[in-house]
Amino acid sequence: MSTTGTPVLSRGGMTRKQRRLTLIGIALAVLGVAAGLVLYSLSGSITLFQSPTDIVEKNLQPGARMRLGGLVEAGSVRRGENMEVSFAVTDGRTSIQVAYRGILPDLFREGQGVVTEGVLSGDRSFRADTVLARHDENYMPKEVADSLKRQGHWKPGDPAPNPNAAGSSTPQSPARSP
């Protein structure tokens, strides 16, 4: 890591230049590996957010993994045997039936915003393995707020996104099925 001087032979037999090249080589190798890892995992672990209308309009095929968000349609929650739950997620225009098995987050409520992650299982039905709700009763997930706004259902001033209300580190609360 030096900028001056003539090549000096050290006991290791490496010139100053060689040393520098070795270091730079190692640095590039590490960065290359890191970049490779980033690109590889980025392609595998990105999930797109879709609203119910998106799913219908884009005619998405079953089997695709995605996040689906909207409001839990009032009166749509049905609890079955063995912690099976089904409910409809709506953006006011379209609704999609979601099936989930497991414990729902505390703030999961009818009429409230929700984001689910899982796989589209058929025509307008969705198998969720994760259900997210926020730890703030005013919170509406931002994707949901956006898509509702697109559908003309959310007006500023509604008790919706309030980023400052939560504590500094209140991550989203996921409920994951086993």
Added chain:
Amino acid sequence: MEGSLTIWLAIAVMTAAAIFAVLLPLSRPVAAAESEMDVAVYKDQLAEIGRDADAGLIGAAEAEAARIEVSRRLIAASERMAATAGEGAARRRRLVAVGAIVVIPAIAAVSYGTRGHPGYAGQPLAERQRAVPVPGDMAGLMARIESHLAANPGDGRGWEVVAPVYLRLGRIPDAVRARANALRILGPTADREADLAEAQTLSAGGVVTAEAKAGFERALALGAGHPKAGYFIGLAAEQDGKPEEARAIWAKLVAEAPADAPWIAMLQAEIARLGGPAVAVAPAPAAVVAPEIRAMVDGLAARLASDGADFDAWIRLVRSYAVLGEADKARAAVASARQRFAGEADKIGRLDGLVNELGIGGS
């Protein structure tokens, strides 16, 4: 305005202190300042090296080398200071001093002047609560009662007093809590059981839940013929789809009631609504209803008239009118709500469902 005098005094003192913080170091003689220069630092370091070497923390060779290094810097620092001190120093100091005296108050005046409210004293809650209450300051009164109850949650009387006010303000869940507390602390009586169950019913949007029904039954057990409990038990029967039973319960209530009981007319109306024969008592104005319910419904209507954004409150209002047998008002409320939420298909759908459910479609 003693308060505003204090604040101006505070502002003056603080500004003076800020200016002083700048002037203080400038006022010291240059020589004194210079003696504190790097020279002192390096002398300190030399002493440290000596102590470290004595304690065996660094080797003798290292200590010696460090001493040489520090000494070199010490000499360089002294030379640098000697070269630069003097010229222009006095002028610069004057400039900074004058700048501080002018700039600090100026910044403070501009920034605080545009945003501050020096005449507005602090308003600690406790002080305001000690002050004489303003008549009609409902919110203030409530806050006072609530903070009293927060401090003395064992005051059952207080809960009993505050509960109807909550109902009037439409704060049903609070009313439920207040009545539950009153019941728990003061012990059960027919009235308290019935009042709690009534609040529970209201919080369920007018549906007599199993919980509430149990409460009314306890009230009846404590005081046979308790009119409110009887009424709601009947209503529960009706909601269970047994209008016959409801009618029978109410008829029995009317028959056993003292002739001047104000609620007889209302029960008569209810019985009539279910298609039963009038029970023999002189008719009275239909508007006489349990006063708390009346007050609560009126309060809700007034609130929605001024701010009608709460859809669920509209549903509650319609239900309440229907429960009170005031189908016209219920229809009017439905109409207002329809107008209010015209663009929203799901809400209109819910209104339609409600109208069907309550059977107030008629007109």
Added chain:
Amino acid sequence: MMSPEVGHFALVLALALALVQSVVPIWGARRGDAALMATASPVALGQFAFVTLSFVVLTYAYLVSDFSVENVFQNSHSTKPLIYKISGVWGNHEGSMVLWVVILTLFSALVAVFGRNLPLTLKANVLAVQGWITVAFLLFILKTSNPFARITPAPMEGRDLNPLLQDIGLAIHPPLLYVGYVGFSMSFAFAVAALIDGKLDAAWARWVRPWTLVAWIFLTAGISMGSYWAYYELGWGGWWFWDPVENASLMPWLAGTALLHSAIVMEKREALKVWTVLLAILTFSLSLLGTFLVRSGVLTSVHAFAVDPERGVFILAILVVFIGGSLALYAWRAPTLKQGGLFAPVSREGALVLNNLFLTASCAAVFIGTLYPLALETLTGAKISVGPPFFNWTFGPLMVPLMIAMVFGPFLAWKRGDLAAVAQRLTLAFAAAILATLATYAVTTGGPVLAPLFVGLAFYVIVGAILDIAERIQLFRAPAATSLARARGLPRAAWGAAIAHAGVGVMLLGIVGETAYKQETIVQMRPGESIAVAGYDITLQGLVPVEGPNYRDLVARLTVREGGVDAGTLEPAKRVYTARAMPTTEAALKTRGMSQLYVSPGDPGTDGSIALRFFYKPMVLLIWIGTLVMMFGGLLSLSDRRLRVGAPKPSARRVAAAVQPAE
């Protein structure tokens, strides 16, 4: 005297003083004028006094529920318990910014008071740079986020009673994080001051290190505490979620850790100067980013900017000016800095360079994963989320070589090391690793195939750290008395480094145990039913409603038997805060050694049953114990006398005799 207006005015005066501090000392430094440079200290102290006064006044307004202050009205309630009234001060944007500046000016004041061993020019420049940061933040507060905005007439009651935010963990960990973030402003100020001055030597590195260490210790504490809070309070049993909020604090931590290590090279060998300065700048930039990412609400919604454009633009301006400005200064001045000592790739320096490479690469990976969705949304409108697998797959592989190198590093000689010789001295560590791996394979069933290897890695790190100390004090090779004397004579920094490294191993052990061998079952149980989890027989006795002061619990009463012997009860609860009808989940924990049984209830069914989620988390406590050990190492290192003395250490070139490094 405690009128909110006093607090407001104090903030304004602090701004005026900060402006003086930004200009006068640096002018003095340019001219070599001691009197002007000497203004820096009292002015810094004055600022600290005024900002603190303002914070005290704000806290007082919270204590007495002065709802004429809008900030109090929005974020407090008269019936809140005392401690949450206080923590409410920084539980919101405006108050937290004031706390930020309190800590910032506290650091300036500390330099003013304890910086007597700093050369006056450096001190003046450092305080001036701190002054710039203070000016920016005070302007931001006064212009866009004034905590002393008033309402008239004052409302009778405040708005916030959110019970979830009423938690002791949540009350304490933001201030810890802030001390960490702000502490890195000192490294930044030193770096920029050195760039302005053009003087950068080993002494500089030694002056910077304690500040960086303080910041690092607090940041470690803050992150660790936040993680434990999420674990026990949120009720879903995880301890790290790669949530953007968490990443925002992890990034400066990674960069700061790299900075700590590169500063060692600079102090000992005067090498890596340019890189160290860059790291100091980057670390603080990430701290700024972290502060704003969390506080501005950008993470929850890009629309936070649109909703409050003034605030958003101001934040962007601060980021651009400080990050861009310092990087520009760096690009301009760095080439003039003289390069220092030479070293072979295999050497202590080489190992530390490797450390820096892996730490910064992992930091960059986290950065990309956190900000890529934001960038993509801003550019294309597409909404994506980058899930934990991304971070596990990028972060994990980068940490493995780092941990392998971490053990070698302290054994390698400066300038030129001998890998084979070091490997030989590490035989015991390798043996421990192999043994631990084999033992794990033999004992455990199930779990990922690679997990035992990670257990081995953890043991290798821990034993390696112990060997480091053993080697230095010649344990078992010299007489016990000699070893003891050497142990006492060993610099605390050396102890600190070894202990902190061991802490990393301990933490890794906890992480592997938790992730690879945890057991999880969700069942719907009725009273009287039993389930077996990890050797425990758990029976649901019943569901009991319990009234609390402001909540109602539905407690699932569980009895636990272990091998037929009674082992106590677990009482997780579904809690509803009555005032807001807000449901929360109260998990119940049973600790056995370092492992925990964790139960969190779901929704009760209509038939008297309840969904219960059981986790068995082996070794989970080691995660936080590991961080505690790391912090303890940091503290030891901080207490090292040599760090505080600030004596310029002779460079090795000059003292050819000092072959064996002291550390």
